[in-house]
Amino acid sequence: MEENERQAARPQLRVVEAGKAYGRFTALDRVSFNAARGEFISVLGPSGCGKTTLLRVIAGLEPQTGGEIHIGGREVSRLPVSRRNVGIVFQSYALFPNLTAAQNVAYGLSGRTMDRARQARRVDELIELVGLTGHGRKYPAQLSGGQQQRVALARAMALSPDLLLLDEPLSALDAKVRVMLRGEIRRLQRRLGLTTIMVTHDQEEALTMADRILVMERGRVVQDGSPHEIYDRPATPFVASFIGSMNFIPDAQCVTGGTFRKGPLVLSAEDGRGLPPGAKATVAIRPEDVLLGVNGEAGANVVLGKVQGLEYRGAGYRLTLQLVLYGEERPLIEAEVSTETLRRLGLREDMVVSLTLPPERIRIYPATHGGHA
Amino acid sequence: MPESASVRIAAASRLPAAALDLEAWTRRALMLLVCLWMCVVVVLPLATLLSKSLADADGRFVGLDNFLHYFQNPSLSASLGHSLAVSLATTAISVSLGFAFAYGLTRTAIPGKGLFKTLALTPLFAPTLLNGIALVYLFGRKGLITRGFFGALPGLDVDLYGPLGIILAEAVYTFPQAVLILSVALGAADARLYEAAASLGASRLRTFLTVTLPSVRYGLVSAAFVCFILAFTDFGAPKVVGGGYNVLATDIYKQVIGQQNFVMGAVVSVVLLLPAVVAFIADRLVQRRQVALIAARSVPLAPRPNRLGDALMLAFVALVCLAITGFYATGLFASLVKVWPYDLSLGLGHYVFSGIGGGGWAAFANSLAMSALSALAGTVLTFASAYLIEKTRGLAPLRRSAYFLSLLPLALPGLVIGLAYIFFFNAPGWSILGVHLPNPFNFLYATMGILVLANVVHFYSVSFLTATTALKNLDPEFETVAQSMGVPFQRTFMRVTVPLCLPAILEIAMYYFVNSMATVSAVIFLYSADIPLASVAVANMDDAGDIAPACAMSMLIVGANLCVRILYGLATRGVRRRTQAWTKR
Ligand SMILES: Nc1ncnc2c1ncn2[C@@H]1O[C@H](COP(=O)(O)OP(=O)(O)OP(=O)(O)O)[C@@H](O)[C@H]1O
Ligand SMILES: [Mg+2]
Numbered sequence: 001m002e003e004n005e006r007q008a009a010r011p012q013l014r015v016v017e018a019g020k021a022y023g024r025f026t027a028l029d030r031v032s033f034n035a036a037r038g039e040f041i042s043v044l045g046p047s048g049c050g051k052t053t054l055l056r057v058i059a060g061l062e063p064q065t066g067g068e069i070h071i072g073g074r075e076v077s078r079l080p081v082s083r084r085n086v087g088i089v090f091q092s093y094a095l096f097p098n099l100t101a102a103q104n105v106a107y108g109l110s111g112r113t114m115d116r117a118r119q120a121r122r123v124d125e126l127i128e129l130v131g132l133t134g135h136g137r138k139y140p141a142q143l144s145g146g147q148q149q150r151v152a153l154a155r156a157m158a159l160s161p162d163l164l165l166l167d168e169p170l171s172a173l174d175a176k177v178r179v180m181l182r183g184e185i186r187r188l189q190r191r192l193g194l195t196t197i198m199v200t201h202d203q204e205e206a207l208t209m210a211d212r213i214l215v216m217e218r219g220r221v222v223q224d225g226s227p228h229e230i231y232d233r234p235a236t237p238f239v240a241s242f243i244g245s246m247n248f249i250p251d252a253q254c255v256t257g258g259t260f261r262k263g264p265l266v267l268s269a270e271d272g273r274g275l276p277p278g279a280k281a282t283v284a285i286r287p288e289d290v291l292l293g294v295n296g297e298a299g300a301n302v303v304l305g306k307v308q309g310l311e312y313r314g315a316g317y318r319l320t321l322q323l324v325l326y327g328e329e330r331p332l333i334e335a336e337v338s339t340e341t342l343r344r345l346g347l348r349e350d351m352v353v354s355l356t357l358p359p360e361r362i363r364i365y366p367a368t369h370g371g372h373a
Numbered sequence: 374m375p376e377s378a379s380v381r382i383a384a385a386s387r388l389p390a391a392a393l394d395l396e397a398w399t400r401r402a403l404m405l406l407v408c409l410w411m412c413v414v415v416v417l418p419l420a421t422l423l424s425k426s427l428a429d430a431d432g433r434f435v436g437l438d439n440f441l442h443y444f445q446n447p448s449l450s451a452s453l454g455h456s457l458a459v460s461l462a463t464t465a466i467s468v469s470l471g472f473a474f475a476y477g478l479t480r481t482a483i484p485g486k487g488l489f490k491t492l493a494l495t496p497l498f499a500p501t502l503l504n505g506i507a508l509v510y511l512f513g514r515k516g517l518i519t520r521g522f523f524g525a526l527p528g529l530d531v532d533l534y535g536p537l538g539i540i541l542a543e544a545v546y547t548f549p550q551a552v553l554i555l556s557v558a559l560g561a562a563d564a565r566l567y568e569a570a571a572s573l574g575a576s577r578l579r580t581f582l583t584v585t586l587p588s589v590r591y592g593l594v595s596a597a598f599v600c601f602i603l604a605f606t607d608f609g610a611p612k613v614v615g616g617g618y619n620v621l622a623t624d625i626y627k628q629v630i631g632q633q634n635f636v637m638g639a640v641v642s643v644v645l646l647l648p649a650v651v652a653f654i655a656d657r658l659v660q661r662r663q664v665a666l667i668a669a670r671s672v673p674l675a676p677r678p679n680r681l682g683d684a685l686m687l688a689f690v691a692l693v694c695l696a697i698t699g700f701y702a703t704g705l706f707a708s709l710v711k712v713w714p715y716d717l718s719l720g721l722g723h724y725v726f727s728g729i730g731g732g733g734w735a736a737f738a739n740s741l742a743m744s745a746l747s748a749l750a751g752t753v754l755t756f757a758s759a760y761l762i763e764k765t766r767g768l769a770p771l772r773r774s775a776y777f778l779s780l781l782p783l784a785l786p787g788l789v790i791g792l793a794y795i796f797f798f799n800a801p802g803w804s805i806l807g808v809h810l811p812n813p814f815n816f817l818y819a820t821m822g823i824l825v826l827a828n829v830v831h832f833y834s835v836s837f838l839t840a841t842t843a844l845k846n847l848d849p850e851f852e853t854v855a856q857s858m859g860v861p862f863q864r865t866f867m868r869v870t871v872p873l874c875l876p877a878i879l880e881i882a883m884y885y886f887v888n889s890m891a892t893v894s895a896v897i898f899l900y901s902a903d904i905p906l907a908s909v910a911v912a913n914m915d916d917a918g919d920i921a922p923a924c925a926m927s928m929l930i931v932g933a934n935l936c937v938r939i940l941y942g943l944a945t946r947g948v949r950r951r952t953q954a955w956t957k958r
Binding site: 059061080081082083084086087088090092094096097098099107108139140141155156158159 | 850851858868869872873952955
């Protein structure tokens with residue numbers, strides 16, 4: 001406990017209200033977050049939201065226009081990249097093509113107060129660390145994409161950086177290699193206790209690798225939490241729709257604490273307890289949380305729906321259902337079902353089924369959050 | 374919380390803090406130095422030239438009086454029309470022949486493309502004076518064709534001395550430039566467009582008009598501008614075959630050397646400079662658009678065999694190459710013949726240069742030394758400044774100015790550079806607001822230094838662009854990676870940038886050497902009696918009527934250039950072999 005507190009008091013990376021403006025365009029809007037020593041943080045967001053800019057500001061490649069950066073307890077806001085002690089892996093890897101893998105790894109070491117023998121040992125150590133033993137004398141072009149990526153990683157780690165920065169490190173690789181390297185990078189990072197910030201726009205990558213995820217939207221951090229928190233309790237409709245998919249029923253009205261009405265549809269939700277009666281809100285639920293039945297289930301949060309579309313998704317099906325309600329409003333709801341369930345229930349188009357929307361799985365976004373994507 | 378590190382990695386010591394702030398400052402200082410250097414060698418001399426053109430012989434400011442005088446005097450201003458006429462005619466010939474030739478090289482399935490291209494590029498290695506001299510041996514009063522191959526055939530007498538001679542010589546001179554530019558333009562064809570046209574049932578002619586021509590229009594415009602500027606500013610060819618037909622370039626020479634009228638020399642220089650500047654700006658604008666065109670992904674077009682078309686094209690291409698080869702072979706033959714056209718026995722008599730002005734072998738040796746030094750200094754300077762401009766982050770205004778200044782020499786004719794350098798480097802000093810400022814560069818005047826400097830500047834922009842293109846192809850993050858590891862930039866420059874750009878560096882060095890050997894315009898005002906030069910010797914021997922030795926000296930220049938070209942070929946092959954080590958699977 002005491003140990004934890006001390007670490008929280010002095011995080012390895014502290015970003016305080018960092019801002020970056022290009023002329024009148026704000027690329028980073030007062031971004032603040034901390035990273036504890038050894039933590040793996042993923043920065044996730046749509047294209048152009050400022051992920052790379054954030055990484056470059058942390059690295060010192062782009063001078064920030066406001067705020068402070070602290071690395072390892074040092075204020076580094078005004079220091080050039082060379083004095084921030086960070087290791088960087090670029091999307092393109094930027095391996096020197098005329099130097100061998102080993103020479104690339106040794107690049108930052110040579111010319112320092114380190115004798116040749118120690119240098120060579122260190123290079124061997126790093127090459128072994130990233131699992132490239134025996135490939136040290138090859139040139140980058142003679143290595144596969146995954147191997148090049150590991151050389152870049154070894155090179156970035158050669159100077160024992162205080163912070164490892166990765167900008168979409170896996171995006172140039174094909175799907176299989178990417179999945180394998182995810183695990184490898186994560187293991188390596190854990191083993192060395194390296195504080196790491198990885199930029200990605202691949203939600204799966206972020207969810208599987210990170211201790212914590214920062215979700216960014218238009219230069220701002222909109223949610224900062226564990227993968228679990230982010231997925232289960234997305235802070236805004238934007239986060240909800242960006243990571244995974246989400247059904248939204250907008251313009252619902254709070255009847256009493258925890259009950260919401262949209263036309264004839266009445267739903268109770270644990271999430272909306274605190275809202276005053278009369279408040280407007282958007283009701284949301286993930287497709288995989290929608291339960292289907294054909295036996296005339298009844299009870300709270302059960303509605304009837306007609307199957308409008310069946311989309312095959314390999315592992316299962318995505319169903320589009322139109323709620324069967326009185327009146328004009330007939331919202332569409334998507335539900336995810338396994339192939340097994342589909343077969344068991346004999347689901348077909350135009351079939352009427354009952355949908356259960358479990359109150360504990362429903363998310364409520366008060367109308368002040370604005371619309372959703 | 375992740376477990377603590379189980380593998381301890383020895384912390385490497387990092388560079389001391391102060392050393393690295395130094396780096397940012399070094400870069401800034403170097404960049405300033407680049408701007409300063411371009412100012413001293415380009416802007417200030419040009420400004421001096423301009424101020425001379427606006428003053429009378431005693432240095433009093435007279436506004437545009439000199440220009441009024443120039444345009445009111447038909448014997449002077451007629452040259453502007455002459456220059457424009459021959460340059461436009463040359464451009465029309467070179468671009469149309471060059472287009473057909475480049476089309477043959479890129480879009481047809483004819484054999485021997487490599488050989489044909491090499492032959493077509495021969496004129497790049499020759500001084501333009503030689504083009505004139507070869508023409509004299511072909512179409513002059515005692516020329517091979519005028520006399521019908523020494524009486525074997527009926528003769529053909531053309532009026533060589535005048536516009537015809539100039540246009541022919543300039544066409545040979547500018548043809549390879551047109552071929553180079555248009556080969557690139559035609560080579561970048563997108564096969565998908567042709568497939569689309571074919572699938573829509575377009576005829577060959579329609580496809581040519583709707584696909585081929587539009588896709589190379591920027592290349593055509595660029596080739597036209599380049600040929601025009603080259604022909605407009607060339608001095609060598611009109612010097613030899615111009616006869617009484619005055620053009621701007623020969624006027625400058627006559628004003629300065631013949632009449633010692635430096636003011637009028639400056640005025641004509643400005644008149645020569647203006648169209649070149651206009652063409653330069655227009656070309657830059659066009660090229661900027663073309664970049665976007667090439668950037669789009671395309672599928673390369675593989676030419677398909679077509680029996681009749683290929684046969685016709687082969688005949689044309691072979692004929693052009695035969696003409697060019699015959700042209701220079703005549704020069705070589707004439708330099709070896711004892712007494713043209715009476716004693717056709719061969720010998721090396723004309724290569725002795727004894728009892729003939731110009732400087733002989735010493736001049737040739739000087740030229741070699743000057744060209745080697747120019748290649749060395751020019752390559753280092755252009756590459757280093759291109760690197761600084763291309764690979765420095767921030768400092769945008771400084772980089773933009775440096776870039777513009779680096780391209781400026783492209784618009785400067787050699788004669789203008791030469792004359793501006795006389796004015797600037799010969800000046801003992803300047804008085805500004807009553808304070809006398811001695812000229813710190815005066816010591817360069819009449820030395821090898823000023824000759825090298827003139828060449829470095831004369832051929833600066835093309836080399837600079839070659840270097841910039843090569844540098845743009847390198848991953849922009851190389852510098853960042855090195856920086857993040859605290860490796861000083863000069864080490865990355867030497868260890869990574871230079872090796873990766875070696876092919877471009879060699880190309881720049883060859884370009885400098887070859888052009889410094891062949892040029893006469895930039896150095897004819899600047900050489901001093903104790904440093905004679907080969908190309909100037911050719912001009913002077915031709916002046917004195919010693920055409921055969923002049924021809925022989927030209928052949929020496931061509932020979933030296935071909936040797937350097939072969940060396941370059943061997944060196945690039947060596948480099949390529951090493952590069953293949955990096956890329957070999
Ligand atoms: N040098 C610059 N000048 C002006 N605007 C810039 C500059 N660099 C980035 N931007 C803008 O800042 C915003 C954020 O860019 P950034 O590269 O950080 O996006 P990103 O989140 O990394 O996107 P992607 O996923 O596409 O890589 C973008 O809108 C971009 O247009
Ligand atoms: Mg990015």
